[in-house]
Amino acid sequence: MPSATTHPPAPHPPAKHPSAALAPARPVADAALLADRAEFVRTEAIRLIELAKVGHYSSVFSAAEIFAALYYGVMRTDPANPQWQGRDRFLMGKGHAAVGLFPVLSDLGFFPAEVLNGYTRLGSPLGDHPDMTKVPGIDFSSGSIGHALSNGLGMALGGRMNGDGFSVFVMLGDGEMQEGQVWEAALAGAHHRLGKLVAIVDRNGFQLDGEVDEVVGIEPLADKWRAFGWEVHEVDGHDAVAVRDLLLGLADRPAEAAPSCVIAHTKKGKGVGYMETEPGWHLGYLVPADAEAAVAEIRSAAASTGAGVRA
C-alpha cells in the first residue's frame, strides 16, 4: 500500500498494459456467484462497521448486487496492475457506501485482506469514503456528493481522446440528484455524446433526513435524464443477473453515442428487515450480538433463494 504521507506525488503517468493480448478479459459470473458476492458485500460491511463502531449499513445494502454485478460480471480490471490505462472505471458519487466496495477490491486482489482489518483505524488507507491516493483499485476519491459524474465525464473524454475504449460507470445516490453539478455533467455528457459513460442511480428512495421525495422530490427521474439527452434504462437493482446483463450491453456501446443512465430500483437496507423500514439506518451501529443476527438473516435469505455457494 502506498504510504498515507506520500508527498510530493508522482504525476500519475497512465500505465500501459504490457501487451494488449494479455489485457484482462471481462469477468464471467453466474447467478450463484453474483448472489454469493452480494451476500459477501453485506456481511463484510457489517464486520468492518463493527470495527469503526459507526457506518452506512443501508446505503451499502441497496448497492450490493450492483457492486457484485460490476466487479464480478462486467468490468475489465487488472488487480496486479491497478493503474492499467485500459481498465473500466468505477466512481461512487455516494462515497459513503465505500465500506461495501473495499471488501470486493480486496477479494479481487487489489490489496491484502488484512488491510480490511484496520478499517478506519489510525493511518489506515480505508475510511468511510474512498481515497484513490491510498487504496489500489479506487478510481476516484469521493465524499462530497455531486462531483462524481463530472469526474467520470472527464475520464470518458480523456479515454476517447486516447482511443482507450474503456467504460466509465458512475454510481449516484438518488438524493444526489438534488445536487446541481450532476445536471451540469448530464448536459455535458450528452453534448459530447459519451457513449462509454454510464450513470447508475441507486434509487433506494431515502436520504439522511428521510424519503427523497419528501426532502426535495426528484421525479419524474427517467424523464429528466431523457430530456437531458441520455438513454434511460430501469432495472430491479437487486436482480444481479439483470443488472449484469444490462451493464454488459451498455459497456459495449460505441464511444460516440448518447450516454446511458440506469435507474436501479433498490431497497435501502435490503437484506435486514428492520433496516428496510427505518431510514435512520443510513447511519448506525450494531453491537456484536445484533450484528451476528443481521448476518444470519442475510445468510438465510441468500440460502432460501439458492445462493450462498460460491461457484
Add this chain to the structure above:
Amino acid sequence: MSAPATLSEGSWQYRGLNAQNPGLDHLSDGLLDLVEAGVPVVAGTADLQYSNGLVKFARAHPDRFLQFGISEQNMVSAAAGLATTGHTPFVATFASFLALLCCEQIRMDVAYTKLPVRLIGHHTGIALGFYGTSHHATEDISTMRAIAGLTVVSPADGPQLRAAIRASASWPEPIYFRTSRGRDPQVYADDVEFVFGRGVEHSTGTDVTLIACGTQVHPSLAAAEALRAEGLSVGVIDMPTIKPLDAELVRAASARSALVVTIEEHNVLGGLGAAVAEVMAESPSRARLVRHGIHDEYSLIAPPTHLYRHYRLDAPGIAEVVREALAGADAGAEVRSA
C-alpha cells in the same frame, strides 16, 4: 434578416476585438510551447475563450480544447477526471468563479487527489473595475493557499506567466495560476525564466524592502525608483510563487531592511502579506511589516485605473504608503478610520 450595420471606427464587439488581440495571449502561447515539448495538454474554459485568449489555442488544437459552457464546477471536476487518463488539463475562467465558486471541487478533486491539474484564474483582484464585486477576486490567494498540496503562482506579467506555464511541465503538483487581464505593463523580457518556489530579487535596500506579486510588481518597481530619488535605500522582490513561499528570501530581506512592505491586489487577510507575515513572525528578524492591499472591504465601482489610484495600488500610491510607513503609520489605518 437585416443587413449588417455599418458602424463607425471605434465601435467594437467582444468576439471581434478579443479574437484579434487577446489580452492573455501569453496563456495560449505557453500552452502551445508545452504541446511542442510533448506535454499532452488539454485546455478548457467556461464560456470565456475570448476573454482568456484560449481561442488561439483552440484554433491551433481543436481536438485538445474543451468548451464547458457556463458550468465552472463541472469543468474543474472533469479536469480532474481527465488528468487520470494521462492528459494535463489547464482550465481557465475568471478567478472569482474559479477560486470561490469551485473552491471545494479544487480541494476534493484536484488537490486531495494530487492530480496534475492546472487552474488559471484570470482577471484577478479589481481588474474588472466597474463589473463589480461578483467579478472581483480579492480572496483567491487566501482560499487557494489554505488548500493542502496546491501550488499558488501569481505571475507579474505575460512573459512570466508563459515561462511559469512552460516550467509547470516538471512540477508534479496541482497549480493555481493567478493572472490579470494580460493588458498590464510588461516587467520582464520575453525570454524570462521561471523557477517554482523562488522569488526574484530585483534590488536590495536597507531602509525598506517591497515584496509584491502579480500586477503590483510593475508599480512597486516604479515606486522604488521614486523613493530612491528621495535618498532612501529600497529593495524590491517579486514573489510570484506564493505557495510554496521563498521563505529564505523573506528572511534575508527582513534581516537587511528596517521595514518590509508587501503589496498585492488582494485582501491583506490571507494573501501575500499574510504569507510574509507568517515567515517574519516565526523568524528572529526585527523588521517591521506593513501589508498594503485591499483592507478587508469590497471594492468601489470605477474603471480599473481609477480603482488602482483610489486604493493606492499604483506607483505614486505605493510610494506614499511607504513614506507613511517610514513615518510610523500602518497602511490600513486611513481606510479603517474612514
